[in-house]
Amino acid sequence: MYKAARRLGLVFFPAFDWAISPTHPEREERLLYTQDQVLEEGILDIDGIYEYRPRLAAIADVERVHVCVPDVMSRVTESHLIAAGGAIVAAEAVLKGEVDKAFAIVRPPGHHAMRIVHGARGFCNINIEAIMIEYIRRHYGKKRIAIVDTDCHHGDGSQDIYWHDQDTLYISLHQDGRTLYPGTGFLNEFGGPNAYGYNLNLPLPPETGEEGFLYALEHFILPVLADFKPDLVINSAGQDNHYTDPITNMRFSAQGYARLNDRLQPDIAVLEGGYSIEGALPYVNVGIILALAGLDYSGIREPDYSPARVAQSPRVSDYIARLCDETYQAWQQRETLRAEYVRDKKEISRRRHIYYDTEGLMETQEETTLVCDTCGGLTWIDSRTDRGRHILAIFIPRNACPRCQEEGHALFERASAGAYRDGIYLQDRVADQLLKK
Amino acid sequence: MFVGLDMGGTHTDAVLIAGGRIQRHYKTNTDQADYFGTVTRALEAILAGINPSSIKRLNLSTTICTNAIVTGRTSPVGLLLEPGPGLNPAILACGQKNFILSGSIDHRGRPASPLVEAEIKAADRELQQAGIRHLAIVGKFSTRNPEHELGIKEALSPGYDFITTGHRLSGRLNFPRRVFTAYLNSAVAATYSSFAAAIKTFTAKKKLPFAPDILKADGGTLSLEASLSLPVETILSGPAASIMGALALVPTSQDAIILDIGGTTTDIAFLAGGVPLYEPQGINLGGYPTLVRALFSYSLGLGGDSCLRVKEGRLTIGPDRQGPARALGGPAATPTDALITLGRLDLGDKAAARQGIAELGDKLGLSTLNMAAATLQQMVGEIARQSRALLDKINSRPVYTVREVLAGKQLHPVQVIVIGAPAPVLADELEAAFGLPVTVPNLAGVANAIGAALSQPTTELTLLADTEQGLLTVPEEGIREKIPAGYNLDRARNRALELLRERLVRLAPEVAGSELEVVEEQSFNMVSGFYTTGKNIRVKVQVKPRVTPLKGDADDV
Numbered sequence: 005m006y007k008a009a010r011r012l013g014l015v016f017f018p019a020f021d022w023a024i025s026p027t028h029p030e031r032e033e034r035l036l037y038t039q040d041q042v043l044e045e046g047i048l049d050i051d052g053i054y055e056y057r058p059r060l061a062a063i064a065d066v067e068r069v070h071v072c073v074p075d076v077m078s079r080v081t082e083s084h085l086i087a088a089g090g091a092i093v094a095a096e097a098v099l100k101g102e103v104d105k106a107f108a109i110v111r112p113p114g115h116h117a118m119r120i121v122h123g124a125r126g127f128c129n130i131n132i133e134a135i136m137i138e139y140i141r142r143h144y145g146k147k148r149i150a151i152v153d154t155d156c157h158h159g160d161g162s163q164d165i166y167w168h169d170q171d172t173l174y175i176s177l178h179q180d181g182r183t184l185y186p187g188t189g190f191l192n193e194f195g196g197p198n199a200y201g202y203n204l205n206l207p208l209p210p211e212t213g214e215e216g217f218l219y220a221l222e223h224f225i226l227p228v229l230a231d232f233k234p235d236l237v238i239n240s241a242g243q244d245n246h247y248t249d250p251i252t253n254m255r256f257s258a259q260g261y262a263r264l265n266d267r268l269q270p271d272i273a274v275l276e277g278g279y280s281i282e283g284a285l286p287y288v289n290v291g292i293i294l295a296l297a298g299l300d301y302s303g304i305r306e307p308d309y310s311p312a313r314v315a316q317s318p319r320v321s322d323y324i325a326r327l328c329d330e331t332y333q334a335w336q337q338r339e340t341l342r343a344e345y346v347r348d349k350k351e352i353s354r355r356r357h358i359y360y361d362t363e364g365l366m367e368t369q370e371e372t373t374l375v376c377d378t379c380g381g382l383t384w385i386d387s388r389t390d391r392g393r394h395i396l397a398i399f400i401p402r403n404a405c406p407r408c409q410e411e412g413h414a415l416f417e418r419a420s421a422g423a424y425r426d427g428i429y430l431q432d433r434v435a436d437q438l439l440k441k
Numbered sequence: 442m443f444v445g446l447d448m449g450g451t452h453t454d455a456v457l458i459a460g461g462r463i464q465r466h467y468k469t470n471t472d473q474a475d476y477f478g479t480v481t482r483a484l485e486a487i488l489a490g491i492n493p494s495s496i497k498r499l500n501l502s503t504t505i506c507t508n509a510i511v512t513g514r515t516s517p518v519g520l521l522l523e524p525g526p527g528l529n530p531a532i533l534a535c536g537q538k539n540f541i542l543s544g545s546i547d548h549r550g551r552p553a554s555p556l557v558e559a560e561i562k563a564a565d566r567e568l569q570q571a572g573i574r575h576l577a578i579v580g581k582f583s584t585r586n587p588e589h590e591l592g593i594k595e596a597l598s599p600g601y602d603f604i605t606t607g608h609r610l611s612g613r614l615n616f617p618r619r620v621f622t623a624y625l626n627s628a629v630a631a632t633y634s635s636f637a638a639a640i641k642t643f644t645a646k647k648k649l650p651f652a653p654d655i656l657k658a659d660g661g662t663l664s665l666e667a668s669l670s671l672p673v674e675t676i677l678s679g680p681a682a683s684i685m686g687a688l689a690l691v692p693t694s695q696d697a698i699i700l701d702i703g704g705t706t707t708d709i710a711f712l713a714g715g716v717p718l719y720e721p722q723g724i725n726l727g728g729y730p731t732l733v734r735a736l737f738s739y740s741l742g743l744g745g746d747s748c749l750r751v752k753e754g755r756l757t758i759g760p761d762r763q764g765p766a767r768a769l770g771g772p773a774a775t776p777t778d779a780l781i782t783l784g785r786l787d788l789g790d791k792a793a794a795r796q797g798i799a800e801l802g803d804k805l806g807l808s809t810l811n812m813a814a815a816t817l818q819q820m821v822g823e824i825a826r827q828s829r830a831l832l833d834k835i836n837s838r839p840v841y842t843v844r845e846v847l848a849g850k851q852l853h854p855v856q857v858i859v860i861g862a863p864a865p866v867l868a869d870e871l872e873a874a875f876g877l878p879v880t881v882p883n884l885a886g887v888a889n890a891i892g893a894a895l896s897q898p899t900t901e902l903t904l905l906a907d908t909e910q911g912l913l914t915v916p917e918e919g920i921r922e923k924i925p926a927g928y929n930l931d932r933a934r935n936r937a938l939e940l941l942r943e944r945l946v947r948l949a950p951e952v953a954g955s956e957l958e959v960v961e962e963q964s965f966n967m968v969s970g971f972y973t974t975g976k977n978i979r980v981k982v983q984v985k986p987r988v989t990p991l992k993g994d995a996d997d998v
Contacts, residue, residue: 005617005730006532021842026966027973033965036977039841040548044582045528046617049722049730057839058846082843250970286548290527305526307545307553 008052009298013097013106015090016042017058022083022112024362029251029279030112030127038109041286042293053297056097058090058110061139065092066130067438068138069165071397071429072121073387076130079121084129087112091136091274098236098271099144105296106272107241108132109289113276115159115240116186119431120369120387120397124362126157126186126277133240133274134165137172140236141402142436150175150234152225152268154217154261155242155276156252158189162240163203168196168373168380168401173204173232177220179245179252180207185361191331194338196373197352198381200345201338204228206331209323210253213316214260216324217245221264224328228335239270243278243288247313248306250279255314258284262291262301270296283308346375366390374408382408384415386424395426402433409434416441442491443989444499445894446483447656447682448476450508451704454890455483457491461991466887476505477639484643493648498951500893502656502678505636506629510676510727515628519573521564521593522620523580525553533620535729538573540564542593549907549977550585550914561596569598575630577623579607581616584916585905591919603630608916610671611732612903612981615722621729626673633672637665654898654949658724658735660685660717660986661899667948673733677724679889680738683860684710684717685988686892690882691858692990698828698854698875701888702861704746705762709739709828711835713852716986718835734901737835741827743820745777745863749797751804758820767797774798776820777863779813785866817870825874856880860888892988898949901960901983904937909967909975915940930964930978937980945984956985 018035025031042048048055063076065088072079087110094106114133116126123129137149151166153159153176166172181187195203206220229237243249245256265273273292278285287306294301334341346352351374358367366389373383380401388394396419400412409432416430421441430439442464446455448471457465467486472479480501488496509515520536525545534541542564544556568576576597583590587608594604605623641652654662656678668675683701694715701708711718717736724735742760750757750773764771766778768789774797780786781794795809802812836851857879859871864885872879884891906913906928913924913933918940924932938957946953961981966973 005728006528016839016841017846018841019843020963020965021844027968027971029968031966031968033967033977036965037548040614041527043614044548044616046615046730047528049615049617055839057837060846082847086843086846282549287526294528300529303527303529307526307547 006050006299008050010104010296011052011054011102012293012297013094013103014053014055014293015058015094015106015108015110016055017086017090017110019083019086019111022081024112024127034111034279034281035109035285037282038285038289041290045290047290047293050297050299053293054097054103056093058086058093060085061088061092061135065135065139067431068142068433068436069134070117070119070121070130071395071431071438073393073395073426079123080129084112086110087114088130088132088135091132092139094274095136095140095272099140105270107293107296108272108274110275113242115153115155115162115242115276116157117161118164118358119399120367120385122367122389122393123360123365125161125360127362128161131161131165133238134162136272136274137238146171147235148233149173149236149238150229150232151238151240152270153177153240153242153276154245154264155240156244156249156254157185157242157277158205158207159240159276160186160188163189163193166199167203168199168383170199170202170380171403173202173228173234175204175206175225175228177206177208177217177225179254180209183210184252191334194334194341196381197342197346197349197375198373198379200342201335204331204335206327208254208327209320211255211316212320212324213255214257214314216316216320217256217260218263219321219324220328221267223325224332226267227332231335236272237268237270239265239268239273240276241273241292242276243285244280246278246280246284246288248280248283248308255316257309257314258287258291258304258306259301260314261288262295262304265292265295266301349375351375374411376405376408379403379405379408382412393426394424395429396424397429397431400430400432400434404434442496443894444484444487444496445890445892446480446500447502447679447889447893448479448504449679449889450504453479453483454887455487456887456890456894457487458891458894458991463884463887463891466890471504473508476503477636480640481643488647494650496649498894499644499649499651499653500656500662500896501640501653502682502893503636503675504679505675506633506672507676507726509629509632510625514632516575516631517573518624518627519564519568519576520620520624521561521576521578523556523589523593524616525581527581533617535621535624536577538568538571544580544589546580546582546586546589548582548585549910550582550905550912551910552586552589556589556592558596561593565597574602575627576601576603577605577607577620577627579616579620579623583608583619584612584614584903585914586921587916587919588921603627609919611723611734612901612916613722613732615732618723618730618732622673622723622731622733625726625729625731626671629672633675634669637669641665656682656893656896657899658733659719659899660736660896660988661984662896663898663900664948673731676726676733677735680708680710680740681736682892682896683708683889684736684738684892685896686888686890687858687860687882688712688717689891689895689988689991690860690884690888691880693856695856696852696854698857700824700857700859700861700871702859702863702867703744705742705744707741707743707824709741709824709831710737711832711852711854721838739827739831741824743823746771746775748773749775749801749816751801754805756801756805756816756819758816758823766794768794774801776816779816780863780866782809782813817867821867821870821874824871828875858882860885862886891991895989895991897955897987897989898945898952899984899986900941900944900948901981902937902941902944904933904940904980904982906933906978907975908978918944928978929976930962933978933980934959934962937982941982941984957982958985
């Protein structure tokens with residue numbers, strides 16, 4: 005029988021009894037044909053591929069990453085906790101050394117979920133990769149981690165969560181935000197004042213083909229990773245860049261996804277979006293599994309594949325080459341650019357509007373971060389929604405210096421509960437707890 | 442009266458059951474060179490002087506196919522595969538001649554690319570020239586739509602001796618297993634059919650009112666007639682016969698562990714709520730994973746005849762058997778010798794047994810009696826450890842719904858049922874090692890033959906309805922029929938049960954009234970764009986597996 009060159013752990017959780025709504029893309033049927041393909045190819049019989057049972061993530065695992073308003077259980081269903089728990093199970097299999105790689109094929113996805121959660125955004129309630137990553141750090145020690153997000157939509161949630169974190173490099177490849185939800189993910193979104201340059205966006209033009217994705221991998225992602233030297237590489241394995249995806253405009257293929265994973269060799273891959281549930285997901289998932297396990301994926305092909313469907317115009321090729329070049333240069337000059345950005349400021353603020361498309365809810369955030377040369381910096385966010393919710397959320401980062409810790413606690417003490425009708429939250433990553441008053 | 446015969450690798454056991462009791466028992470050596478002779482010898486002995494018309498059931502388990510596969514005495518097979526895109530099919534080329542054909546079917550059963558007639562014709566010529574008479578035709582996703590497998594078969598010259606088409610073997614998805622199962626089925630067909638013909642002649646000559654049923658690895662039987670087209674279903678039925686025997690002897694509705702302690706191995710099986718656990722995919726044989734449905738049974742290389750050694754200051758037991766116990770003239774001390782030394786077995790040359798155990802004791806600085814006791818303790822300790830490891834694995838099997846994750850259903854055995862010859866004399870040690878009550882039925886030594894006698898016909902069906910395409914498929918029956926747009930889960934379930942009943946009437950008319958059950962059912966809304974375009978309905982039904990209880994049943998066994 006087949007034998008995997010690298011041991012691969014699989015967590016397969018199709019949530020056959022959970023949907024956002026009966027005809028929503030995120031519904032029971034989504035992974036049905038993927039399961040059929042995986043079973044029919046006999047992948048679970050391959051020597052060296054092991055299937056793991058998912059479990060529920062704990063509330064504390066979610067609170068380590070998010071401030072859910074008013075609390076976690078009001079914002080999630082069990083299926084979200086299992087998707088996050090499934091990612092954790094996959095990661096633990098790698099960190100315990102039981103397998104070399106792991107792939108969590110779970111739903112619903114998570115990369116649009118930000119630090120503060122008032123509802124669902126882009127089918128996501130909680131950020132399953134971030135919950136997994138912070139679980140890893142809490143239980144397996146400090147790690148430099150790179151997230152390579154290959155979902156077609158910009159992972160604005162993952163970007164938000166790691167905005168101030170130099171130990172987590174977030175790289176997103178996605179369809180240009182001027183043409184697709186959520187409308188963000190440009191080069192100038194380069195990270196917060198204390199992690200400037202550790203958030204890298206590559207907004208690809210519509211109709212990017214196989215060639216363009218693989219060019220970006222070779223000429224941008226792999227060189228950046230070689231500089232960053234992560235302990236772990238995570239692939240947010242969204243599959244909606246596929247040429248058959250109903251809600252995007254790209255021209256990637258199962259073969260392309262397999263080659264990308266073969267070159268990238270992430271330690272852990274986690275499924276994100278991808279809604280061509282018949283034409284893409286069965287083939288893309290099998291391709292990724294084979295590439296991670298070191299098996300021959302050259303025979304993976306969609307029934308309607310043709311080179312013309314994944315071709316791109318020379319104009320697109322030129323554009324991508326310039327984009328990669330410009331972004332890589334910015335990465336290399338990140339120290340200089342940070343100095344120009346920060347100057348002698350003590351703190352840096354920004355004001356943002358965040359739209360929750362599922363509920364049609366608008367949030368307005370005023371975020372302030374202390375400039376700090378030794379840690380991610382204390383951050384606090386005044387958050388209001390157009391439904392009248394108003395909170396203050398204070399974030400003490402994982403590696404916080406004594407000053408940022410003290411100021412964080414002092415702010416929590418000082419802030420007047422009367423000013424924020426829905427509470428004041430302190431997410432203290434050093435003490436690993438969430439306080440609310 | 443029920444007759445059961447279980448053919449093992451070394452011994453063949455037969456029993457005659459009447460009035461809820463074992464009336465006769467016969468044990469003989471299995472003659473590897475003459476299976477038919479072994480069966481007739483045992484049956485002659487068990488049926489001597491019995492009026493044939495009073496026999497209500499005759500069930501046989503046979504190792505003929507298992508052995509043919511393990512020793513490679515099989516017919517050459519021509520393999521015609523339609524793998525389509527996907528994993529590299531080179532590894533599946535297990536036939537004497539293998540042809541990778543063009544064409545493909547997708548996961549919903551839609552033809553994605555056509556067959557190429559010229560390729561099939563060329564393969565046909567080559568097979569004819571090579572004189573290959575046994576074929577297997579297998580396509581990826583043929584269980585979703587068998588038309589390509591059937592098309593390949595039709596394009597071949599007529600007159601091959603035996604052709605297996607993959608979709609008939611099982612409704613389960615697993616192309617590599619389907620290939621191996623189809624290959625094995627064709628490879629053993631010739632050997633099996635001559636054996637079956639001889640059995641048929643024998644039972645006719647004996648004036649038995651019916652042909653015997655044949656045991657399968659899933660604890661059920663199928664008719665001799667049906668087994669001719671599915672000989673692979675007869676492999677590895679021995680462990681299932683023992684499990685069904687244990688169930689007949691110790692009926693329970695609880696979670697339990699079943700141990701069958703034999704000469705070379707101990708087989709470990711589990712009951713969930715009194716129902717035996719199945720292998721999730723199918724049984725493995727001779728390095729081939731198959732789709733042959735089987736009861737879960739793990740074979741641990743540890744039994745009464747396992748060789749005892751001292752290695753690096755530690756006692757090891759098995760996994761090999763060097764021969765019988767020292768007491769019976771064997772070359773090495775065994776757990777059986779330890780039992781004799783402790784006076785628990787009255788068997789053979791007791792001095793030789795003691796001598797063997799004493800030699801081991803000398804190396805470890807233990808008295809002979811302590812050495813014997815330590816041997817038994819270690820043996821049951823290893824059995825208990827392995828059982829717990831298997832249980833952990835079973836309890837961590839993946840689940841695919843929120844409901845199942847939340848329910849967190851786990852197997853928690855509350856008793857251990859032990860059969861096999863040494864079972865009664867190891868009960869105390871087992872109880873201590875497992876920390877659970879141990880039951881050893883009276884007839885533990887012939888449970889396998891009892892299980893064979895009391896097993897009943899089983900069969901299963903898989904139904905897939907795709908209302909968007911307006912098609913319903915039942916691969917095991919080769920059915921592909923049109924359905925209306927409003928088709929739903931209720932109708933699919935009823936249709937599956939109706940087809941299963943028809944299948945049972947055809948395969949085993951004598952138990953046509955058996956209870957049927959739905960094993961799995963799912964209905965998914967299929968959505969295209971943002972509109973529901975149909976339903977994808979999957980139903981799996983089976984004859985409820987059961988064993989005729991030894992006593993207290995309405996039937997006079």
